[in-house]
Amino acid sequence: MCATCGCSGNGHQLKTLLPVQKPGAFAGLTLDRQVVQPTEVQSEIPAVRVQTPPPPVKTLVELERDILDKNKRMAERNRGFFEARNIRAINLVSSPGSGKTALLERTLAEQAGKEQFYVIEGDQQTTRDAERIAAGGAPVVQINTGKGCHLEADMVHQAIRELQPATDSVVFIENVGNLVCPSMFDLGESRRVVVISVTEGEDKPIKYPDMFHTADLCVINKIDLLPYLKFDVEQLKEYARQVNPKLEFLEVSATTGAGMDGWYAWLSQSWQ
Ligand SMILES: Nc1nc2c(ncn2[C@@H]2O[C@H](COP(=O)(O)OP(=O)(O)OP(=O)(O)O)[C@@H](O)[C@H]2O)c(=O)[nH]1
Numbered sequence: 340m341c342a343t344c345g346c347s348g349n350g351h352q353l354k355t356l357l358p359v360q361k362p363g364a365f366a367g368l369t370l371d372r373q374v375v376q377p378t379e380v381q382s383e384i385p386a387v388r389v390q391t392p393p394p395p396v397k398t399l400v401e402l403e404r405d406i407l408d409k410n411k412r413m414a415e416r417n418r419g420f421f422e423a424r425n426i427r428a429i430n431l432v433s434s435p436g437s438g439k440t441a442l443l444e445r446t447l448a449e450q451a452g453k454e455q456f457y458v459i460e461g462d463q464q465t466t467r468d469a470e471r472i473a474a475g476g477a478p479v480v481q482i483n484t485g486k487g488c489h490l491e492a493d494m495v496h497q498a499i500r501e502l503q504p505a506t507d508s509v510v511f512i513e514n515v516g517n518l519v520c521p522s523m524f525d526l527g528e529s530r531r532v533v534v535i536s537v538t539e540g541e542d543k544p545i546k547y548p549d550m551f552h553t554a555d556l557c558v559i560n561k562i563d564l565l566p567y568l569k570f571d572v573e574q575l576k577e578y579a580r581q582v583n584p585k586l587e588f589l590e591v592s593a594t595t596g597a598g599m600d601g602w603y604a605w606l607s608q609s610w611q
């Protein structure tokens with residue numbers, strides 16, 4: 340449950356999709372979690388009434404702190420796993436439809452021989468993004484969060500156990516499309532990348548500051564559409580620097596491939 344935003348996860352599901360060569364044809368292994376309800380045990384021993392004090396009532400702030408603390412501990416485990424194997428783990432966050440999956444599709448297609456890639460896909464429903472990634476030949480796990488609006492570190496932990504990423508590889512984690520809650524949940528990633536497309540308006544960094552404040556890199560996508568829009572790239576950068584002066588920027592088009600060399604150079608740099 341996310342006490343912060345009020346979304347209540349009704350149990351997430353993991354689906355591992357085997358990489359395929361032909362788009363559309365994928366084989367899947369479903370690892371649905373089952374919730375087992377406690378059953379009543381019939382006993383012949385007479386019941387003894389024990390007076391137990393009521394559990395302490397927690398405030399919303401305490402609940403939120405508990406959730407974030409638990410998430411932080413699991414995130415550190417993930418981070419230790421990634422660091423021990425020199426794995427670059429990248430948490431891609433954005434509003435829905437900014438082009439996260441399109442960016443990954445092109446990256447996998449153009450860099451497949453140079454790096455070993457693994458992908459964790461987060462969405463509330465469907466395996467559509469995982470199918471797009473599997474069609475490109477990369478090992479991928481889809482996490483469906485149900486009512487949850489963000490990925491959490493324990494979900495990523497389970498996905499890593501499925502994927503078993505190799506030493507020196509790159510693990511992309513595509514978060515649920517949402518500019519608010521994913522900013523609060525450390526997944527143990529090495530770097531956080533916020534993707535914003537030029538159709539969203541340049542004021543998003545000041546309207547959703549947490550997302551831009553916690554990111555290392557801002558990828559400005561869909562620049563092929565700039566001639567048709569009223570969008571000021573420099574204004575966007577200025578707003579973003581107001582909330583995060585250290586934020587780096589790249590301008591790309593996942594559709595045409597413009598600017599992708601800068602993205603590949605950023606990916607291949609040493610982060611240790
Ligand atoms: N013109 C243009 N369209 C793009 C570009 N990148 C992505 N798109 C389109 O934008 C739409 C959304 O792209 P996705 O890659 O599905 O976006 P996403 O961020 O993964 O979306 P969610 O997973 O639903 O949050 C699709 O119709 C893409 O074809 C781009 O660089 N230029």
Ligand SMILES: [Mg+2]
Nearest residue numbers: 439440468513
């Ligand atoms: Mg996507």
